[in-house]
Amino acid sequence: MNVVVTGLGTTSPLGGDVASTWEAALAGRSGVRTLENDWAEQYGVPVTFAGQLVVPPSEVLSRPETKRMDPSAQMAIVAAREAWADAGFGEDGVDPDRLGSIVSSGIGGVWTMLTAWDTVRDRGAARVLPLTVPMLMPNSPTAYVSLEFKARAGSHSPVSACASGAEAIGMGFEMIQSGRADVVICGGTEAAIHPLPLSAFAAMQALSKRNDDPQGASRPYDVSRDGFVMGEGAGVVVLESEEHAKARGARVYANVLGVGMTADAHHIAAPEPNGAGQTKAMELALERAGLTTADVAHVNAHATSTPVGDMIEARGIRSLLGPHADQVLLSATKSMTGHLLGGAGALESVFTVKALETRTAPPTINVTEPDPELQVDLVRDTPRALPEGQIAAINNSFGFGGHNVALVFGV
Template identity: 55%
Template sequence: MSNADVVVTGLGATTPLGGDVASTWAGLLAGRSGVGPLTQDWAAQLTVRIAAQLAEDPSTKLDRIKARRMDRSEQVAVVASREAWTDAGLDDVEVDRGRLGVVVGSGIGGATTLLAQDDILEQHGPRKVSPHTIPMLMPNGPAAWVGLTFGAQAGVHAPTSACATGAEAIAWGLDMIRSGRADVVIAGGVEAVIHPLPMAGFGSMRAMSIRNDDPERASRPWDTDRDGFVLGEGAGVVILERAEHAAARGAKVYARLSGSGMTSDGYDIVQPDPEGVGQARAMTQAIKEAGLTKQDIGHVNAHATSTPVGDIAEVKSIEAAVGHHPVLTAPKSMLGHLLGAAGAVESIVTILSVHHQLIPPTINLDVPDPGLTLEVVTGEPRKMHLDAALNNSFGFGGHNVALLFTRA
């Protein structure tokens, strides 16, 4: 594997704060919550009746007939990847399709299609089930649609590692370029499963906040009053490019993707290792791969979901791997938890923090947990000199991913 420089040249997203990167970033800087009440009829019977729903319906940005053949998770994948592609200035560039790769993952995939078609099967029989069911529900569907949209032929991959998926996809994209398989990789994560079954399942686990009467304040990482995460939906996609390839076409560069670390806890299917040992190893790997020291890391964009155990385990892991000096922020306080999309959307936030030298605040942190021994940006965005920043993503099953971005 070569140590080729890999840069980020394009960003795309659709989130609860906005239908693109600019509106999402503006919402984060303003400290605005994307969480609200669920007004659908089916929500009335649920314990948890709040979620972070998309600000814009993705189907309105797609051809009507094509959109009907896609699961919502596939729709957001195409919408975000188109924005990233255009942002990278690739619309008018002749990209060698044999050197173009895709790595786009989802934590749960086309569950809403599966459940909807099962209802049709039960009520109306097998002849009424859509012929598009399988391509709509298959977990590689979002990646496949992105690959078809841009004619990618270097390989289309769909990692699935729960809430670490989006970050893992970006790490695999880095490896694709460094291994010499691709010059350009469209990488990211998607999720769209705000539906009664996942809501009920997470609710039964008591993993989600039940602050139904105050949705905007429900997601509160590190706050003593936190009571679980808030489910969200969305997509984040980045264009990764071999630095020489980007330079040859005069591309603008947001940041370098200088290192990645991927580990597993071997501890529990749901709970993180309370000491955060595997998480710390992922961060240490990313720092080592980038050829940096922990003193170089000024900022960590934390996974911080607003769960009692997870938030403090991560603080311990950051202290172990990086030390006491980095400043933290928690975008899930505003975005909710986008599951498979979280690591990709929050990578975009980290990239923009390095690019603009500006860290968005964490909201709803009123009374910090005594276990929070590191500084968190609250109130206003923090302007600060940043040469390097980490983005953390951890998932059910004990998946840990750390991505290290440095100034272009």
């Protein structure tokens, strides 16, 4: 059964919707800035910048909605509403028993959990909000999406660290192919710009500490890269069986052609040094899509800007594509958005679909001296045109714990 993308939604460090986010990405703008708080002084947090949302959910949602949802769920609802409207469902909508929701988060309601602990410690257990558990649970975003759109075919939330959003889309693809649903609202969300996650990632030496140059801090593939930049936001896509989409005359952005999922089984945080699991995920996705490497025109890389991880992926892409890698355009959009953790793969799927729709590969910024090992054509600073005709693109997402997800989209 063929699966298509009929709706896109996001709220991100580049914009409050898909149009503004994509416009900023093509312009090569950074969404990273210095945080307006006293965390560094109060707690000694060593990183003072991140990719925060341009449009806070409080400017879009009602006060009662923001009171009952963790920021991660708020962001998911904002993106899901846009994607649903973009898909063009009328008043009749979709048969609820044929509609699913799969929205993931890598960390879940960290703001809610830590705020609740502050309340217990400072004011006593009796002052904890009754909605604390529904707000902090990692499945809260997908549950709220399911409630919003009456999705009864199934509501799921795979938690696989920074691969979570891509895995959600892969599961949505499989949910439709298996016949469980005709339409699935799927994606990822994360709201973890909080002093604890920032301190913890910094303690792992995972974050860039370029406090004097926030917008230049995320620099995938550059020889001076020193870690990733925390981002926040959500990306949501509406997937639909091709038959269902045609029956209602829906606009189709792209086809979802294949998904590959593997596990490194190597280390709780570090990727397997040879990238075998990452390469295998890409191979499986292409195989499932019925494509060869010659069909690939574009890759949106995981590329977080870490000294080790970037080149493991780049070598894997080169190994997979062989000489054809010279004809493939590589983009690393985290250079502009920062790393949305569980939301990254979903936002980058939106970017990948838009790249195919517009035949334009978005740029990678901040790469002034590419790593000499990089053997794939990196799109730097300005967008570049993708070829006409039938083409495919790969979106890679990898997560702590050795989770590897590759999605293949095509037009």
